[in-house]
Amino acid sequence: MPTSDTKEALLDSAENAARRFGFDGFSYADLAQDVGIRKASIHHHFPSKAKLSLALMERYLSSFKDVCADIDASYATGGAKLTALIERYKAGSDNGQQLCLCAAFSASRDSLAPEVVSQIIGFRAMVSDWITEAFEKGRSDGSICGVTNPSLEATSALSLLEGAQLAARAASEPAAFDAAITLLTMRISLREPPITRIEQP
Amino acid sequence: MPTSDTKEALLDSAENAARRFGFDGFSYADLAQDVGIRKASIHHHFPSKAKLSLALMERYLSSFKDVCADIDASYATGGAKLTALIERYKAGSDNGQQLCLCAAFSASRDSLAPEVVSQIIGFRAMVSDWITEAFEKGRSDGSICGVTNPSLEATSALSLLEGAQLAARAASEPAAFDAAITLLTMRISLREPPITRIEQP
DNA sequence: AAAGCCCTACCTACTGGTAGGCAGGCGTCA
């Protein structure tokens, strides 16, 4: 049983709205209508929009860590891990309707509380580190070709993924995401199949 | 003499604000204070915010075409052209304080007038085509290595550039831009120096 | 005279946020 159904519903609605419209693009009134409570009642759960955005990033970071851990547990090779992450970003793009929360918040950085900005930076660092490991593994197991500097490759890949989401969003065209990342995916060898995928409940 | 000093000043201010805060992040009141006229007077030049954003993208597209033409006139090799464009995107990032207007508008797509969305798509297509040509030239003159599919490379490069701006913006760290694009720049051979750079007035 | 430009004054709708109240569930203590 979650802490509070309403609180979780508010976070869901807010995350959705933030990733679609940006931080300045949604209001408490929108959330209220979406969740089905009155606008003022939101303040009972989140006293300010800054606190809401903070909780949003906290949840997003922790759930993304889970995703990474899940990928690590499900796939063996660096290439398979990276492929799984790319798939995750593609799904997160939701056919060009959304951005990664990190990208959405980065764009409206100057409207955010300083703590949230720190969280964004932390999020990027976490994902970047994870991708670095994937590249290192991919280099040693041969599943990613042409790896010279894993850390740089990771930084570049992360920017590419967010840029690809941006491109897909502009055109409402999921194919734009695929096109942007093709060069990256082509470097991943599919010789070694992933180990059994753990089913999600 | 420009059409109108005030009109141009409004566009300057609006472009700056849009690239810093996004479409939903600035208001007529902000522009009025910045330019030094009253809020209502803006409507004399731009009857609605939608019209303003339209004019903004029009000017941005045309000025970016000029930039591309200027680069074409100033640099010979594909690698030099691409380098110049990258420099342009880096300058446009303004030490992580701004985004390309196209990227900023892409993020807040759902708040925009449909015509503006079309302009964004057109802008991306234009830049993508230009980069494609640069890659083709770079392949034939040997100034960019490893080029297999210029069109795909261009799509990828554009997403990378916008993603790099996003990364630099999140951290207010210009070095993040450089890190993200290093892999791309490393592919550009500097054997052939650019021809004489035409001075801007 | 007309057009261009900017003004004051005002509008409605909405922003995030506050004040205070009320219903119901919980444990505690008589």
Added chain:
DNA sequence: TGACGCCTGCCTACCAGTAGGTAGGGCTTT
């Protein structure tokens, strides 16, 4: 068992401030 106080969760009503936009007047330039 029942009364008490407290907490959670939501409500209505309201606040000051701001959003984009309108109406109409006046000065200046052509």
